[in-house]
Amino acid sequence: MARGVAGFLRRAYTSRVRFLLSTRNLHSLRESDCRSLVNPEFDVPTSRFCSDNRVRVQLPLNDYRFGCIGFGKVRGFSSTVDNNGENDDCEEEESVGSESEDYDEEGVINELGDVDESLMKDLAVSETDNVVESSEAARAFNARCHDPLELYSELRESEVRCKLQRSEWDTIREIFGYFAQSGWAANQALAIYIGKSFFPTAVSKFREFFLEKCKVEVVQDLVRVGPTDEAVKFLFPVFVEFCIEEFPDEIKRFKSVVESADLTKPATWFPFARAMKRKIVYHCGPTNSGKTYNALQRFMEAKNGLYCSPLRLLAMEVFDKVNALGIYCSLLTGQEKKHVPFSNHVSCTVEMVSTDELYEVAVIDEIQMMADPSRGHAWTKALLGLKADEIHLCGDPSVLEIVRKMCADTGDELVEEHYERFKPLVVEAKTLLGELKNVKSGDCIVAFSRREIFEVKMAIEKYTKHRCCVIYGALPPETRRQQANLFNDQENEYDVLVASDAVGMGLNLNIRRVVFYSLNKYNGDKIVPVAASQVKQIAGRAGRRGSRYPDGLTTTLHLEDLSYLIECLQQPFDEVKKVGLFPFFEQIELFAAQVPNMTFSKLLNHFGKHCRLDGSYFLCRHDHVKKVANMLEKVEGLSLEDRFNFCFAPVNIRNPKAMYHLYRFASTYSQDMPVNVAMGMPKGSAKNDTELLDLESRHQVLSMYLWLSNQFEEKNFPFVEKVEAMATNIAELLGESLTKASWKMESKEEILKGQKKEERGYERPASLIKLAIKRKEENFGVEGE
Ligand SMILES: Nc1ncnc2c1ncn2[C@@H]1O[C@H](COP(=O)(O)OP(=O)(O)OP(=O)(O)O)[C@@H](O)[C@H]1O
Numbered sequence: 001m002a003r004g005v006a007g008f009l010r011r012a013y014t015s016r017v018r019f020l021l022s023t024r025n026l027h028s029l030r031e032s033d034c035r036s037l038v039n040p041e042f043d044v045p046t047s048r049f050c051s052d053n054r055v056r057v058q059l060p061l062n063d064y065r066f067g068c069i070g071f072g073k074v075r076g077f078s079s080t081v082d083n084n085g086e087n088d089d090c091e092e093e094e095s096v097g098s099e100s101e102d103y104d105e106e107g108v109i110n111e112l113g114d115v116d117e118s119l120m121k122d123l124a125v126s127e128t129d130n131v132v133e134s135s136e137a138a139r140a141f142n143a144r145c146h147d148p149l150e151l152y153s154e155l156r157e158s159e160v161r162c163k164l165q166r167s168e169w170d171t172i173r174e175i176f177g178y179f180a181q182s183g184w185a186a187n188q189a190l191a192i193y194i195g196k197s198f199f200p201t202a203v204s205k206f207r208e209f210f211l212e213k214c215k216v217e218v219v220q221d222l223v224r225v226g227p228t229d230e231a232v233k234f235l236f237p238v239f240v241e242f243c244i245e246e247f248p249d250e251i252k253r254f255k256s257v258v259e260s261a262d263l264t265k266p267a268t269w270f271p272f273a274r275a276m277k278r279k280i281v282y283h284c285g286p287t288n289s290g291k292t293y294n295a296l297q298r299f300m301e302a303k304n305g306l307y308c309s310p311l312r313l314l315a316m317e318v319f320d321k322v323n324a325l326g327i328y329c330s331l332l333t334g335q336e337k338k339h340v341p342f343s344n345h346v347s348c349t350v351e352m353v354s355t356d357e358l359y360e361v362a363v364i365d366e367i368q369m370m371a372d373p374s375r376g377h378a379w380t381k382a383l384l385g386l387k388a389d390e391i392h393l394c395g396d397p398s399v400l401e402i403v404r405k406m407c408a409d410t411g412d413e414l415v416e417e418h419y420e421r422f423k424p425l426v427v428e429a430k431t432l433l434g435e436l437k438n439v440k441s442g443d444c445i446v447a448f449s450r451r452e453i454f455e456v457k458m459a460i461e462k463y464t465k466h467r468c469c470v471i472y473g474a475l476p477p478e479t480r481r482q483q484a485n486l487f488n489d490q491e492n493e494y495d496v497l498v499a500s501d502a503v504g505m506g507l508n509l510n511i512r513r514v515v516f517y518s519l520n521k522y523n524g525d526k527i528v529p530v531a532a533s534q535v536k537q538i539a540g541r542a543g544r545r546g547s548r549y550p551d552g553l554t555t556t557l558h559l560e561d562l563s564y565l566i567e568c569l570q571q572p573f574d575e576v577k578k579v580g581l582f583p584f585f586e587q588i589e590l591f592a593a594q595v596p597n598m599t600f601s602k603l604l605n606h607f608g609k610h611c612r613l614d615g616s617y618f619l620c621r622h623d624h625v626k627k628v629a630n631m632l633e634k635v636e637g638l639s640l641e642d643r644f645n646f647c648f649a650p651v652n653i654r655n656p657k658a659m660y661h662l663y664r665f666a667s668t669y670s671q672d673m674p675v676n677v678a679m680g681m682p683k684g685s686a687k688n689d690t691e692l693l694d695l696e697s698r699h700q701v702l703s704m705y706l707w708l709s710n711q712f713e714e715k716n717f718p719f720v721e722k723v724e725a726m727a728t729n730i731a732e733l734l735g736e737s738l739t740k741a742s743w744k745m746e747s748k749e750e751i752l753k754g755q756k757k758e759e760r761g762y763e764r765p766a767s768l769i770k771l772a773i774k775r776k777e778e779n780f781g782v783e784g785e
């Protein structure tokens with residue numbers, strides 16, 4: 001018995017046939033009636049009469065069909081409808097080879113690729129309530145046997161314009177207005193490749209046509225029904241016929257666009273991986289349970305292997321660790337390629353995964369990142385595309401179910417290994433009672449903004465004997481590593497770490513206790529509570545096996561945050577329903593050919609609007625790519641591929657200096673000239689926050705240059721060595737600056753000096769003291785911007 005979408009399609013379809021039957025008597029039921037349901041011109045069904053006087057409609061192989069906007073694997077079904085149209089007499093059967101069983105209703109997606117619940121609702125309503133039959137006016141209307149197809153033919157041939165009264169005219173206008181607003185009709189129209197953007201135009205032309213040609217009695221019947229769903233459902237088949245005849249070019253164009261934005265069945269994008277018999281081992285468990293350790297054991301045993309890391313820092317950590325154990329291993333990140341002679345092992349960042357090489361063992365760390373809204377596609381691609389006999393996935397249980405599903409799709413063998421934490425993480429109920437002077441040696445204070453991090457560091461160093469190292473996202477990995485080493489090393493006075501969520505993934509640090517300074521975070525748009533999964537990840541840095549403090553503790557600075565911390569730690573992992581995807585350049589190129597003369601940013605928008613995805617996948621966010629694309633619009637002479645590469649360069653779009661340099665790189669490149677960094681070296685370490693920010697952004701520019709040098713030819717980016725040396729020096733200066741940092745953070749006014757208000761993006765939270773007072777007053781209200 002078909003379930004999910006197939007069943008749903010069948011219900012929707014049967015209901016439609018029933019509707020048709022309810023408007024006609026048996027003797028007038030013809031093949032063309034079925035054609036009004038699904039048009040053969042668009043590869044939809046063939047229909048025929050059976051000898052038992054029943055009409056059988058066979059839906060052939062196609063994914064995008066009338067009556068349902070389902071994409072994907074449903075290969076077809078047949079529906080046999082009894083001539084009296086009654087439910088009990090309805091016989092349904094599934095065509096041979098239907099794959100509908102493993103499909104679910106999530107596969108019903110709209111033009112934007114989201115599940116369209118209104119469609120589901122609409123169709124469910126048409127199934128259960130049979131609106132047509134429930135309405136008096138509609139029944140009378142149907143009784144008059146307006147066959148939509150016949151009506152259409154009549155309208156086409158008619159040359160008389162009927163005379164309408166003012167009130168009739170108004171009602172008809174309302175009916176067409178209602179039609180144009182109908183989500184149901186817009187969704188249904190997609191099946192004949194009338195896109196949502198074209199739908200209103202099509203309806204408006206249809207109205208003109210209808211009013212021009214229609215017979216007065218039909219109009220009067222319609223007026224009686226009024227602007228209702230019944231009227232829409234009656235008019236729709238006529239509209240379909242009209243569109244097919246009137247807009248063949250638009251339909252053809254939209255069909256090509258839709259087909260070229262097809263992201264369904266991503267497993268089939270990697271035929272070599274599909275040809276292999278891969279074994280997937282899922283190391284599934286909470287933080288600090290030995291997942292990565294065990295996967296790496298297998299990696300090191302193999303004759304060749306690939307380790308895919310979520311962070312450059314972690315890729316470096318594995319690179320160092322594995323080489324130290326005598327296994328030659330190279331390093332590959334967007335910015336650096338360190339080839340170790342005779343190495344058969346590679347430690348890389350997940351974005352750098354090559355699906356061309358063959359490996360015995362590959363490790364994909366933090367596999368739950370497949371669900372990351374922006375970067376998820378890199379993990380999905382690695383899992384689907386890696387050519388490795390054995391792939392070890394390390395991650396929490398949130399993606400276990402979807403990995404099972406993906407393995408069933410790819411035909412890979414899945415072995416699950418479940419882990420428990422080495423030691424339970426203990427929550428300290430006392431908290432720091434709002435006083436940073438209560439910090440202890442081995443504490444890691446976690447804050448979610450750069451300003452908070454420095455305020456905490458300054459306060460601790462001013463009021464206690466402790467010294468602090470800092471780790472946050474804008475620091476180069478080399479500096480983060482230097483700070484982590486400084487903190488891990490017991491031979492110095494740096495015994496407290498102040499960090500952002502940049503410490504959250506996989507790192508092994510000598511942390512005794514993780515203290516959340518706050519549990520709110522700016523998400524690029526507004527301030528929101530930190531997600532439970534992230535809280536767990538970060539808290540899981542405390543008490544790592546083999547560290548100085550194998551018993552982990554966690555708590556908050558403020559007592560009022562404690563309950564949220566406990567809630568997060570107790571929450572089971574949410575099951576991930578969808579994982580990220582993003583098109584390859586070749587797919588974008590194919591799509592671009594269908595929509596010529598479109599700017600790159602519009603092209604990406606358009607792709608996002610029209611792409612088709614299976615129910616288990618979502619299209620990753622690419623807002624920052626679009627922002628870069630907009631900026632680079634003025635740069636002429638870049639090929640689509642060049643533009644694609646420049647737009648994906650790692651750049652902080654809120655940093656005008658970095659954006660300026662990216663623009664300059666692209667325009668120099670477009671003139672086929674060697675790209676230079678055109679940036680001097682600072683004289684020494686930073687003496688204040690402005691200088692520190694300057695060092696950070698200089699490093700970001702250099703890092704971007706190195707990344708681009710790996711995407712383009714050497715002749716275009718010839719100064720790699722010089723830039724590498726500069727980047728190393730700046731990372732060192734940053735390290736020095738951080739260890740010496742003791743300046744007062746600048747006020748908001750000072751920071752804003754020379755910067756327009758709207759450019760500053762994130763408004764940093766108030767100072768430590770002000771924030772504490774505010775919190776007490778508000779009793780931990782979540783603040784938005
Ligand atoms: N069998 C083992 N023998 C010795 N040390 C181990 C063993 N298993 C794990 N460790 C050590 O325990 C620490 C945590 O292990 P690991 O990094 O593998 O945890 P994890 O489950 O991957 O955590 P996370 O989810 O935070 O990445 C590491 O320092 C690792 O070297």
Ligand SMILES: [Mg+2]
Binds near residue numbers: 291292293365
């Ligand atoms: Mg790990």
